[in-house]
Amino acid sequence: MTTMPAPPTGGHVSRLSRLALPWAVARLGFRRQFAYPQAALWGLITNSFFGLLRVAVLLALFGTRPQVAGYTPQDAITYTGLTQAFIMAFSLFGWFDFMRVIHRGEVTADLLRPASLLGFWAAQDAGRALGQLVLRGLPMLLIFQVIWGLNWPPGPLAWAQVVLSVLLAWACGFLFRFLVNCAAFWSPDAVGFGRFAWALLGLGCGFLMPLAFFPEGFRAVLAWTPFPAMLNTTVELWVGVTGGGAAWAALGTQLGWTVALLLACQVTLRAGLRRLEVAGG
Amino acid sequence: MIHVEHLRKTFTTRTGRFLSAGRRTHEAVRDVSFHIPRGEIVGYLGPNGAGKSTTVKILTGLLVPDSGAVSVGGLTPWQDRRRHVARLGAVFGQRTTLWWDLPVIESLRLLRHVYRIPQGRWQANLSTFTDLLDLGPFLHTPARALSLGQRMRADLAAALLHDPELLFLDEPTVGLDVVAKDRIRDFITHINREREVTVLLTTHDLGDVERLARRVLIIDHGQLLFDGDLARLQAAYGSQRELHVEFSEPVPDAGVPGLTLLNHEPGRATYAFTGAAADPIARVTAHAPVRDLTVREPDIEATIRRIYEGDLLRAGVR
Numbered sequence: 001m002t003t004m005p006a007p008p009t010g011g012h013v014s015r016l017s018r019l020a021l022p023w024a025v026a027r028l029g030f031r032r033q034f035a036y037p038q039a040a041l042w043g044l045i046t047n048s049f050f051g052l053l054r055v056a057v058l059l060a061l062f063g064t065r066p067q068v069a070g071y072t073p074q075d076a077i078t079y080t081g082l083t084q085a086f087i088m089a090f091s092l093f094g095w096f097d098f099m100r101v102i103h104r105g106e107v108t109a110d111l112l113r114p115a116s117l118l119g120f121w122a123a124q125d126a127g128r129a130l131g132q133l134v135l136r137g138l139p140m141l142l143i144f145q146v147i148w149g150l151n152w153p154p155g156p157l158a159w160a161q162v163v164l165s166v167l168l169a170w171a172c173g174f175l176f177r178f179l180v181n182c183a184a185f186w187s188p189d190a191v192g193f194g195r196f197a198w199a200l201l202g203l204g205c206g207f208l209m210p211l212a213f214f215p216e217g218f219r220a221v222l223a224w225t226p227f228p229a230m231l232n233t234t235v236e237l238w239v240g241v242t243g244g245g246a247a248w249a250a251l252g253t254q255l256g257w258t259v260a261l262l263l264a265c266q267v268t269l270r271a272g273l274r275r276l277e278v279a280g281g
Numbered sequence: 282m283i284h285v286e287h288l289r290k291t292f293t294t295r296t297g298r299f300l301s302a303g304r305r306t307h308e309a310v311r312d313v314s315f316h317i318p319r320g321e322i323v324g325y326l327g328p329n330g331a332g333k334s335t336t337v338k339i340l341t342g343l344l345v346p347d348s349g350a351v352s353v354g355g356l357t358p359w360q361d362r363r364r365h366v367a368r369l370g371a372v373f374g375q376r377t378t379l380w381w382d383l384p385v386i387e388s389l390r391l392l393r394h395v396y397r398i399p400q401g402r403w404q405a406n407l408s409t410f411t412d413l414l415d416l417g418p419f420l421h422t423p424a425r426a427l428s429l430g431q432r433m434r435a436d437l438a439a440a441l442l443h444d445p446e447l448l449f450l451d452e453p454t455v456g457l458d459v460v461a462k463d464r465i466r467d468f469i470t471h472i473n474r475e476r477e478v479t480v481l482l483t484t485h486d487l488g489d490v491e492r493l494a495r496r497v498l499i500i501d502h503g504q505l506l507f508d509g510d511l512a513r514l515q516a517a518y519g520s521q522r523e524l525h526v527e528f529s530e531p532v533p534d535a536g537v538p539g540l541t542l543l544n545h546e547p548g549r550a551t552y553a554f555t556g557a558a559a560d561p562i563a564r565v566t567a568h569a570p571v572r573d574l575t576v577r578e579p580d581i582e583a584t585i586r587r588i589y590e591g592d593l594l595r596a597g598v599r
Contacts, residue, residue: 021394028380028387035382035423108343109378113395114367277345277359280292280309280338 022123029127069212081144088132094198098181168254175261185272206232226257288349324494370440374452379424396443430461
């Protein structure tokens with residue numbers, strides 16, 4: 001039997017070079033978003049159109065009232081601008097990429113790479129999300145700013161909290177999406193399950209309506225789910241509905257859900273891969 | 282390099298739905314054993330569903346067998362998958378590992394980080410492969426815009442940048458024209474010779490096998506039917522040789538004792554025979570004046586077709 005040189009393993013590699021792979025993957029995930037600029041432009045136009053519609057509906061809801069559930073009309077406009085801006089970055093309408101890779105058997109190519117599967121996909125999605133934020137998110141905010149004017153976080157601390165919250169919202173959202181996609185390991189028609197999950201996400205994260213507008217009982221139920229951490233928390237921090245000590249508590253909740261979802265993803269992925277190893281693709 | 286002993290793998294599939302659901306088991310690989318030394322190119326053949334890809338998946342660590350022992354370069358693939366896959370390369374002709382929307386060079390750069398290839402080594406390999414495979418003209422083209430031949434060349438380079446010692450090739454020339462096939466076969470021969478890369482080639486293209494493999498494994502219904510070199514396969518199981526004869530004048534009766542007459546037109550005849558050609562030629566020329574004759578060798582395709590069709594080897598000849 002021949003001896004082969006030991007493959008490089010993590011042991012002697014510095015922390016910095018450990019980040020080289022996720023960084024490189026995220027970079028490609030980012031760059032890939034710019035491959036179809038026309039599609040991005042039409043997407044932006046569509047999002048703007050529905051943004052206008054949503055603002056009109058929300059303002060009609062306010063009528064002559066100065067405030068609804070802590071939101072001023074200006075807050076509601078900012079809420080709409082933010083949620084429209086994050087549609088693509090947070091994949092609020094759903095994401096089937098990993099599911100497709102499993103169903104087509106391409107996950108074998110992923111497994112032939114000596115790298116963490118979840119880490120690879122996370123890095124790729126981080127790059128994708130940032131690319132979409134630049135392509136679709138920032139122009140959307142600009143459009144809202146020009147037409148109606150937005151509320152902006154009041155100071156450096158608020159900005160820092162918002163940025164942190166955006167990162168955590170992406171992480172929670174990605175892990176949830178990945179978890180749902182893992183259903184493909186067990187079912188060849190997991191797409192239906194996925195659609196149900198994205199419907200829950202849209203309702204529970206506050207995309208359809210600010211969660212503050214929902215009845216007390218419904219909000220109490222939602223508080224026990226990770227969905228608000230995937231969008232609503234960020235919006236409330238930005239708008240200023242959540243502030244002071246509550247802001248830190250909200251960030252802590254987001255962090256907690258991120259950790260919990262990460263564990264769930266790892267356990268589920270391991271079980272899915274074990275099934276693949278035994279039952280084949 | 283590869284040691285496989287008494288490998289078995291059974292799949293269970295569910296049949297029917299709900300109350301009528303039952304289970305059916307299917308033995309994909311039954312008691313397969315073989316050894317492949319370092320630096321060899323082996324053709325792994327078999328009809329669809331014979332157990333080829335199950336074996337390859339086990340060897341790459343993607344499937345765990347029910348029983349049997351596998352050692353690849355000293356590792357059990359599925360027990361230490363990440364370390365194992367770091368040392369192998371794979372090209373699946375029907376799929377690409379390149380990033381679809383991005384220039385080819387970006388995918389190749391990413392591999393430097395995936396496999397932690399030292400910069401100098403990566404650069405040296407890239408320029409060697411760029412020369413050998415003529416990647417230059419399309420390194421900066423998005424993968425989606427490549428022709429099939431270009432894509433395959435880029436995928437080959439991607440599979441070899443990290444200096445793997447073992448390369449799995451699955452249909453590496455499928456759908457390519459003759460020139461493109463040749464270029465890929467030359468490259469595989471080159472890296473096998475120069476770098477001692479062991480190659481396991483699964484293919485339906487017997488041209489690939491004839492050009493590349495010194496040895497073939499034939500599997501069907503999960504069982505290894507043949508393991509040996511191509512010449513031995515041909516000698517032992519080849520169909521009969523053919524003698525094509527053109528007579529000087531029309532011959533009413535072309536029958537020659539000791540030869541099987543396959544075809545007869547006035548003036549021409551085709552005979553089948555085994556062994557050396559001298560004796561059949563002497564018999565035919567004694568029978569009638571001959572203007573021209575040719576001996577046609579059985580082609581490997583016909584031999585293998587006969588093996589698949591169960592004419593041979595079913596009795597368990599190894």
